[in-house]
Amino acid sequence: MNGIILKLLAQRVALALLSLLAVSVIVFAVTAVLPGDAAQEQLGQDATPEALAALRAQMGLDVPAPERYLRWLGGLLRGDFGKSATAYQPVAELIGSRLPNSLLLAAITALFAVPIALAAGIASAVWRGSWFDRVASTASVGIVSVPEFLIATLAVLVFAVQLRWLPALSYVNDIESLGQLLKAFAMPVLTLTCVIVAQMMRMTRAAVIDQLEAPYVEMVRLKGASALRLVICHALPNAVGPIANAVALSLSYLLGGVIIVETIFNYPGVAKLMVDGVAQRDTPLVQACAMLFCSGYLILVTTADICGIVANPRLRHR
Amino acid sequence: MSHRDPLEALVGPQESQRLFGALQRGASRRDILGMLVGAGMQAGLAGTLAGTALTAHAETPRRGGKLRVAGATASASDTLDPAKQSNQADYSRCNMLYNGLTSLDGSLTPQPALAERFDTKDAKTWVFTLRKGVAFHDGKALTPADVVYSLMRHKDPATASKAKVQADQIESVKATGPNEVTIVLTAPNADLPVLLGTFHFHIVKDGTTDFNAGIGTGPYKLKEFKPGVRSVVVRNEAYWKSGKPYLDEVEFVGIADENARVNALLSGGMDLVGVINPRSLARVTGTPGFAIFKTPSGQYSDLVMRRDTGPGANPDFVLAMKQLFNREQMKKTIALDQAVIGNDQPIDPTNRFHFAGLPQRAFDPEKAKFHLKKAGISGTVPVVCSPAALYSVEMALMLQQTAKEVGLDIDVKRMPADGYWSNHWLNSAVGFGNVNPRPSADMLLTQFFKSDAQWNESRWKSDKFDQLLLAARGEPDLAKRRQMYADMQTMIHQEAGIGIPLFLSSLDGHSTKVKGLSPIPLGGLMGYNFAENVWLAA
Numbered sequence: 054m055n056g057i058i059l060k061l062l063a064q065r066v067a068l069a070l071l072s073l074l075a076v077s078v079i080v081f082a083v084t085a086v087l088p089g090d091a092a093q094e095q096l097g098q099d100a101t102p103e104a105l106a107a108l109r110a111q112m113g114l115d116v117p118a119p120e121r122y123l124r125w126l127g128g129l130l131r132g133d134f135g136k137s138a139t140a141y142q143p144v145a146e147l148i149g150s151r152l153p154n155s156l157l158l159a160a161i162t163a164l165f166a167v168p169i170a171l172a173a174g175i176a177s178a179v180w181r182g183s184w185f186d187r188v189a190s191t192a193s194v195g196i197v198s199v200p201e202f203l204i205a206t207l208a209v210l211v212f213a214v215q216l217r218w219l220p221a222l223s224y225v226n227d228i229e230s231l232g233q234l235l236k237a238f239a240m241p242v243l244t245l246t247c248v249i250v251a252q253m254m255r256m257t258r259a260a261v262i263d264q265l266e267a268p269y270v271e272m273v274r275l276k277g278a279s280a281l282r283l284v285i286c287h288a289l290p291n292a293v294g295p296i297a298n299a300v301a302l303s304l305s306y307l308l309g310g311v312i313i314v315e316t317i318f319n320y321p322g323v324a325k326l327m328v329d330g331v332a333q334r335d336t337p338l339v340q341a342c343a344m345l346f347c348s349g350y351l352i353l354v355t356t357a358d359i360c361g362i363v364a365n366p367r368l369r370h371r
Numbered sequence: 372m373s374h375r376d377p378l379e380a381l382v383g384p385q386e387s388q389r390l391f392g393a394l395q396r397g398a399s400r401r402d403i404l405g406m407l408v409g410a411g412m413q414a415g416l417a418g419t420l421a422g423t424a425l426t427a428h429a430e431t432p433r434r435g436g437k438l439r440v441a442g443a444t445a446s447a448s449d450t451l452d453p454a455k456q457s458n459q460a461d462y463s464r465c466n467m468l469y470n471g472l473t474s475l476d477g478s479l480t481p482q483p484a485l486a487e488r489f490d491t492k493d494a495k496t497w498v499f500t501l502r503k504g505v506a507f508h509d510g511k512a513l514t515p516a517d518v519v520y521s522l523m524r525h526k527d528p529a530t531a532s533k534a535k536v537q538a539d540q541i542e543s544v545k546a547t548g549p550n551e552v553t554i555v556l557t558a559p560n561a562d563l564p565v566l567l568g569t570f571h572f573h574i575v576k577d578g579t580t581d582f583n584a585g586i587g588t589g590p591y592k593l594k595e596f597k598p599g600v601r602s603v604v605v606r607n608e609a610y611w612k613s614g615k616p617y618l619d620e621v622e623f624v625g626i627a628d629e630n631a632r633v634n635a636l637l638s639g640g641m642d643l644v645g646v647i648n649p650r651s652l653a654r655v656t657g658t659p660g661f662a663i664f665k666t667p668s669g670q671y672s673d674l675v676m677r678r679d680t681g682p683g684a685n686p687d688f689v690l691a692m693k694q695l696f697n698r699e700q701m702k703k704t705i706a707l708d709q710a711v712i713g714n715d716q717p718i719d720p721t722n723r724f725h726f727a728g729l730p731q732r733a734f735d736p737e738k739a740k741f742h743l744k745k746a747g748i749s750g751t752v753p754v755v756c757s758p759a760a761l762y763s764v765e766m767a768l769m770l771q772q773t774a775k776e777v778g779l780d781i782d783v784k785r786m787p788a789d790g791y792w793s794n795h796w797l798n799s800a801v802g803f804g805n806v807n808p809r810p811s812a813d814m815l816l817t818q819f820f821k822s823d824a825q826w827n828e829s830r831w832k833s834d835k836f837d838q839l840l841l842a843a844r845g846e847p848d849l850a851k852r853r854q855m856y857a858d859m860q861t862m863i864h865q866e867a868g869i870g871i872p873l874f875l876s877s878l879d880g881h882s883t884k885v886k887g888l889s890p891i892p893l894g895g896l897m898g899y900n901f902a903e904n905v906w907l908a909a
Contacts, residue, residue, distance in 0.1 A: 139446070220638065
């Protein structure tokens with residue numbers, strides 16, 4: 054088993070590096086094509102030609118684009134992510150100060166959303182066709198159709214402004230107790246859960262239903278296993294592949310796609326940093342964030358594939 | 372303090388002191404009433420006096436408390452270096468930590484701050500006498516060397532100061548006495564004290580290159596600074612303005628989304644927030660315990676008609692467009708009454724040089740039609756606007772409607788805010804621009820209306836205007852200056868290709884516990900100098 058897993062890992066890592074390289078080229082090219090550059094954006098209305106030239110020289114923007122890209126790549130290989138063009142700080146520091154926040158939010162959301170989605174999906178599969186199944190499916194599709202900024206804004210209006218149960222902003226600084234943590238994160242987590250739960254639930258349902266129709270499950274039922282044992286010990290391990298993939302896709306969204314939640318709750322995360330970086334044409338920052346999200350996605354997908362293989366003995370001992 | 376004097380006059384200073392002592396210990400109106408009647412006063416008079424005492428107490432600044440403020444920007448480029456300040460958060464933060472030689476009051480007149488007095492004979496050589504007994508946060512006393520260093524560093528290209536252009540007119544700054552500094556300019560400028568009261572010219576310690584400790588002479592000391600996240604400052608107990616500041620601590624954060632800012636205020640998460648959209652005004656005033664603080668200022672969005680190319684080259688077209696502005700309706704529907712009507716000249720009523728005698732140009736479609744016919748404009752006129760210039764899109768659409776009624780076809784071209792200033796603003800034949808408040812009329816006119824100014828939006832050139840501008844800058848006599856600025860405003864009103872329908876007020880929201888705010892037209896949040904002046908009521 055180890056041999057197969059290791060071979061898979063090696064293959065995946067090689068492919069991942071290639072993908073990262075391709076992504077970096079594309080992101081750089083697209084950012085370069087956007088009108089304006091970091092110097093122009095920073096000076097805004099104050100952009101006289103002399104000021105622009107001076108600032109461009111200072112920022113290193115007076116070199117042609119391919120050369121800038123190669124310089125950045127060289128720096129990356131040495132472990133230097135470069136300096137942000139707008140903040141007077143190394144990019145690594147900037148991202149480093151915000152990444153733990155993003156990971157915390159993603160982790161807490163995953164902690165709530167994944168069990169809910171899995172439980173609902175399995176229950177819907179087991180009781181397929183019943184009213185529970187129909188209600189759960191309709192509800193999840195309905196919830197995912199509502200735009201997240203609407204959910205977030207309504208939640209803030211109701212719980213923060215009217216009822217004053219929860220704070221309107223999610224500060225990460227002054228959290229001392231678990232209760233405070235839960236209060237501060239309640240609404241962002243609620244909003245994000247609404248977004249990702251539907252896909253995971255429906256995929257779980259489909260995968261488990263698929264397994265439940267298989268002949269071996271009928272055999273297990275004839276042997277007299279309880280419904281719970283049937284699902285958890287027999288059907289589920291075979292359904293792990295697609296479920297893990299759906300979970301990985303949803304979780305990768307949590308890392309880089311939560312810009313709206315970060316804006317509404319003023320949460321200092323990496324997604325907002327990247328969006329601000331694009332607006333400021335801060336190329337080193339944008340590149341670094343793109344690499345980060347890409348790596349996160351690749352790690353999650355690879356983990357999902359490994360889970361699928363490990364859970365399936367047939368694939369393990371090929 | 373206005374209610375204290377009649378109270379003292381009525382019951383005598385001793386009794387008045389006793390009453391205020393009781394109030395500070397938490398007496399209510401009933402208790403005061405009891406005290407007065409117990410001392411033998413008739414009940415009716417006692418009732419009135421109790422009310423007066425309470426109002427006087429409420430107006431008295433109360434020491435203590437922590438203020439949580441949210442500004443409109445949060446950027447990783449937040450800085451503690453006065454020379455690099457570039458946004459509202461920086462201005463607010465640096466005003467908490469540093470002082471300038473002068474400070475600007477509600478009419479943008481320079482008042483003594485770190486400089487006790489400033490004298491000049493010819494507006495070219497200035498002598499500033501520094502205040503004695505001022506110390507930085509680390510205990511070092513303020514000396515002329517600190518002033519020399521702080522001002523001269525703006526001229527050094529290595530500092531990359533945002534105020535380099537203004538600082539270039541300073542030729543030399545020298546210490547000429549134990550508490551005296553002499554500044555010599557390259558050309559006479561009567562507004563030097565105004566310039567030195569602006570944010571960038573804060574005084575720092577001689578030789579500072581690392582500003583991360585935020586050592587200044589200001590009302591607060593730096594406790595915590597995370598760029599793009601928040602700053603926390605605590606009271607400077609040894610501040611040279613005795614009695615101030617009133618607050619123990621101020622926490623300043625930036626919330627970029629306006630809705631999130633208003634929600635933070637109304638849910639009790641913040642005490643004071645800046646830059647509220649007029650559309651949120653009803654929400655804030657409708658919630659008990661919250662109020663709006665309005666600052667009329669010189670910010671405007673203007674219609675630029677280039678005089679050197681396009682339809683603006685014809686003066687009749689320019690006049691017609693100015694007459695097509697339905698200013699009252701724009702004020703009511705676009706700015707929701709949070710604006711002041713403009714008269715196609717850039718000096719607003721809060722400025723001491725505003726020429727009130729200039730006849731207000733009225734909305735006159737008939738005259739506009741006449742001038743348009745005279746100008747012989749045919750076909751569509753493209754007008755460029757963008758959300759980057761506040762309200763310009765709404766103004767352009769309103770103009771389009773009005774123009775249709777007089778037979779002029781306007782094509783509104785809405786450009787994205789991204790890159791508007793670099794790509795469209797000065798390049799369009801007819802478009803919109805936006806000007807933020809400037810501390811002095813001279814600065815604004817020099818930057819935007821001088822014939823060879825880089826930002827002369829309408830390319831209007833007039834030698835007479837340039838001469839007046841230069842003469843007014845160096846004129847020490849206030850009455851003569853006023854007359855010159857009045858003439859310049861009339862010239863712009865009549866000849867320049869700039870239409871200014873409104874001066875926009877800025878709005879801030881605050882809890883009613885926050886007291887002491889008074890408008891300073893440099894910007895919202897009391898010209899960003901709120902921290903020194905506000906207090907929290909009980």
